[in-house]
Amino acid sequence: MALAVDRHLAILAGISLSFVAVKALRRFIKKRQNNAPLPPGPVPLPLLGSVLSINAYEPWPTYTEWSAVYGDLLFVRSLDEEITSQKPYWTSVLVLTISSNTRAVAKFRPMQIKCAREIIVNLVDDPQNYHDHFATFSLSVVMSTVYDYDIGALDDPMVQTVIKALVPGLTVLTPERALLLKTFPFLLKVPDWCWGSSIKRSARGSRERLNAMADIPFRYVQQHMADSSLVAQSSMVAENLRRMERQEEAFKPIFENALNKAGTTAIIASYETTAATLMVFFLAMVLYPEVQKRAQAEIDSVVGKERLRTEHRYPTSMQSCERLGDGSLSCLLAYHMPLRVMMYTMGISFQKRYPDASNFIPERFIDSDGALTSDDPAQYIFGLGRRICPGRYNADSSAWAAIAIMLATLDISSAKDSQGKAINFTPKFIPGVVR
Numbered sequence: 001m002a003l004a005v006d007r008h009l010a011i012l013a014g015i016s017l018s019f020v021a022v023k024a025l026r027r028f029i030k031k032r033q034n035n036a037p038l039p040p041g042p043v044p045l046p047l048l049g050s051v052l053s054i055n056a057y058e059p060w061p062t063y064t065e066w067s068a069v070y071g072d073l074l075f076v077r078s079l080d081e082e083i084t085s086q087k088p089y090w091t092s093v094l095v096l097t098i099s100s101n102t103r104a105v106a107k108f109r110p111m112q113i114k115c116a117r118e119i120i121v122n123l124v125d126d127p128q129n130y131h132d133h134f135a136t137f138s139l140s141v142v143m144s145t146v147y148d149y150d151i152g153a154l155d156d157p158m159v160q161t162v163i164k165a166l167v168p169g170l171t172v173l174t175p176e177r178a179l180l181l182k183t184f185p186f187l188l189k190v191p192d193w194c195w196g197s198s199i200k201r202s203a204r205g206s207r208e209r210l211n212a213m214a215d216i217p218f219r220y221v222q223q224h225m226a227d228s229s230l231v232a233q234s235s236m237v238a239e240n241l242r243r244m245e246r247q248e249e250a251f252k253p254i255f256e257n258a259l260n261k262a263g264t265t266a267i268i269a270s271y272e273t274t275a276a277t278l279m280v281f282f283l284a285m286v287l288y289p290e291v292q293k294r295a296q297a298e299i300d301s302v303v304g305k306e307r308l309r310t311e312h313r314y315p316t317s318m319q320s321c322e323r324l325g326d327g328s329l330s331c332l333l334a335y336h337m338p339l340r341v342m343m344y345t346m347g348i349s350f351q352k353r354y355p356d357a358s359n360f361i362p363e364r365f366i367d368s369d370g371a372l373t374s375d376d377p378a379q380y381i382f383g384l385g386r387r388i389c390p391g392r393y394n395a396d397s398s399a400w401a402a403i404a405i406m407l408a409t410l411d412i413s414s415a416k417d418s419q420g421k422a423i424n425f426t427p428k429f430i431p432g433v434v435r
């Protein structure tokens with residue numbers, strides 16, 4: 001009997017021991033896995049991490065120095081690691097709601113061409129304020145896509161609401177400044193008279209203007225949908241409001257709020273990016289007149305001088321981002337990557353891909369047979385992975401329409417003085433979400 005009990009005990013003990021051993025082994029393996037080293041990087045200060053080493057207005061020299069010392073993949077610690085590892089929830093809603101593929105974008109093409117033609121009219125009437133015309137173009141395209149709102153004129157009240165909300169905010173809202181606010185949220189609470197309160201005051205004003213910018217066009221769509229005499233709208237907001245009708249009542253307010261914010265995100269994300277692209281295009285045309293002539297000659301040879309083509313075939317060589325040529329992301333596997341991965345686009349283009357990157361050399365992208373090479377910057381300038389820019393096809397196609405139509409109809413050159421001599425200028429870039 002005693003022998004039997006002992007045997008039972010031994011079996012039980014054996015099972016328990018095996019259980020403990022398996023658990024320990026699992027923990028050991030997990031620990032080993034988590035013990036993979038972090039990528040190299042600057043030594044962080046206690047509590048602050050490396051946040052003070054980054055100049056919020058001009059962060060890239062620091063990134064460039066770090067990459068020279070630590071290599072292509074580096075780890076930077078900041079105080080609020082947990083928070084910054086996530087983008088706000090509501091931006092991700094847009095990924096679901098903008099149909100981001102080339103076929104979906106085709107339906108917007110006639111609208112993009114119409115908006116591009118308006119740039120020409122505006123530029124001919126008022127060449128000095130070219131930036132305003134690019135901003136109007138970028139807003140016309142996105143307001144039409146998101147709200148089906150047709151911008152009438154430069155002083156359109158809806159445009160004014162958006163510009164009032166965006167312009168003061170965007171010049172101060174760099175990702176590094178946003179990080180500063182998240183890291184030191186008390187900056188939003190300091191009294192108005194206190195040093196450092198300007199950031200809070202500008203944030204407060206921005207919030208009110210941003211709310212107006214979100215609500216006014218959103219209500220416009222709702223009102224137009226309620227008016228059954230109007231043709232069904234196909235904007236992002238209208239399509240999703242229709243989809244919302246099939247949802248349970250309890251979810252509707254949450255969904256509506258998210259959709260409202262997603263609309264604003266699209267405006268913010270497209271306004272400066274598209275306008276900045278066209279500004280840089282103008283700069284390149286003024287600084288490189290011989291490139292402009294070649295581009296015009298090519299357009300003339302395809303469409304002739306007499307007509308403006310409305311149906312166009314633009315190269316859509318955008319491919320999956322995983323095909324990024326320099327393979328820099330494959331090395332992530334060797335490291336423990338606990339947090340968010342930021343891609344340093346300027347480093348990829350300036351340091352890795354293009355020698356003499358500050359010079360505008362379109363031939364970089366053309367092979368000896370005159371065809372486009374497979375090197376398409378659209379593979380990485382719109383980000384990578386799940387949070388890649390959902391407006392990328394729209395952006396690519398609208399910038400193409402604007403650039404092709406401007407080249408086909410205008411000569412772009414420096415302003416002239418009273419003697420007809422070109423005025424010299426030094427190009428200057430300003431900080432913001434896009435520089």
Ligand code: HEM
Nearest residue numbers: 091094266269270273274381382383384387388389391395
């Ligand atoms: C030349 C124009 C544009 C450029 C260069 C550009 C570039 C980018 C980049 C680099 C990101 C960040 C991706 C990442 O974090 O990995 C982004 C995000 C985003 N873009 Fe664009 N973009 C442009 C135009 C547009 C347009 C026209 C729209 C909307 C119609 C748009 C909507 C968005 C949104 C909503 C996000 C946030 C996505 C998310 O966080 O999930 N963008 N864009």
